[in-house]
Amino acid sequence: GIQVEQSPPDLILQEGANSTLRCNFSDSVNNLQWFHQNPWGQLINLFYIPSGTKQNGRLSATTVATERYSLLYISSSQTTDSGVYFCAVDSGGGGTSYGKLTFGQGTILTVHP
Amino acid sequence: GAGVSQTPSNKVTEKGKYVELRCDPISGHTALYWYRQSLGQGPEFLIYFQGTGAADDSGLPNDRFFAVRPEGSVSTLKIQRTERGDSAVYLCASRAGVRTSGGSSYNEQFFGPGTRLTVL
Numbered sequence: 001g002i003q004v005e006q007s008p009p010d011l012i013l014q015e016g017a018n019s020t021l022r023c024n025f026s027d028s029v030n031n032l033q034w035f036h037q038n039p040w041g042q043l044i045n046l047f048y049i050p051s052g053t054k055q056n057g058r059l060s061a062t063t064v065a066t067e068r069y070s071l072l073y074i075s076s077s078q079t080t081d082s083g084v085y086f087c088a089v090d091s092g093g094g095g096t097s098y099g100k101l102t103f104g105q106g107t108i109l110t111v112h113p
Numbered sequence: 114g115a116g117v118s119q120t121p122s123n124k125v126t127e128k129g130k131y132v133e134l135r136c137d138p139i140s141g142h143t144a145l146y147w148y149r150q151s152l153g154q155g156p157e158f159l160i161y162f163q164g165t166g167a168a169d170d171s172g173l174p175n176d177r178f179f180a181v182r183p184e185g186s187v188s189t190l191k192i193q194r195t196e197r198g199d200s201a202v203y204l205c206a207s208r209a210g211v212r213t214s215g216g217s218s219y220n221e222q223f224f225g226p227g228t229r230l231t232v233l
Contacts, residue, residue: 030220031218031220031221031222033221033222035224040226041150041202041226041227041229042224042226042227043156043204043224045221045223045224048218048220048221050220086155086156088155088156090220098144098161098163098168098169099144099146099161099208099210099220099222100146100158100161100169100172101146101148101156101158101206101222102158103155103156103157104155105154105155106155
């Protein structure tokens with residue numbers, strides 16, 4: 001099956017710093033999502049981004065599907081950004097893909113005040 | 114409701130007991146997934162429903178695990194003869210599955226808050 005690797009595994013920042021999280025995947029994908037798992041375990045959707053670039057406030061993401069990687073940018077980090085960031089991909093084909101997601105191991109982000 | 118809901122939020126049981134975990138997907142979503150997340154790991158796929166039928170149950174670890182979705186909405190994950198190794202957070206997700214006029218892609222999955230299962 002498809003392999004998903006995230007880096008770095010851990011990241012510690014001071015509030016206000018910027019960061020880049022990376023997701024590499026081993027095959028072409030039909031779906032790629034970035035999630036933030038908060039301390040209560042809830043997976044919060046950040047981006048649905050199988051290709052291209054999107055921005056949402058201080059967060060942005062870029063997926064270069066032909067090179068099989070995606071980047072999540074966090075600017076002006078805040079303590080509330082702390083948690084685990086997951087990249088998840090679906091390698092099923094076509095518009096009728098059933099969407100089974102394969103997750104990376106996550107990046108644990110800690111933002112200190 | 115507005116999002117995916119799961120009950121109970123926590124379940125503590127004894128080894129060998131039977132448990133049921135419930136998932137209410139987003140209204141109108143045709144696709145439903147169960148995942149399991151162990152400590153320090155990303156979620157892992159268990160089973161996928163399209164409508165009432167289990168389209169892919171390849172992630173179920175063994176025959177003690179079973180899931181149903183009889184009316185194509187609510188789903189129940191059933192675990193028989195629980196073992197300590199079954200302890201994990203069980204997550205449910207749903208996806209529209211068909212093109213909609215809404216802002217999100219029909220392919221985007223939304224997760225519930227999970228059920229934390231502890232087997233003593």
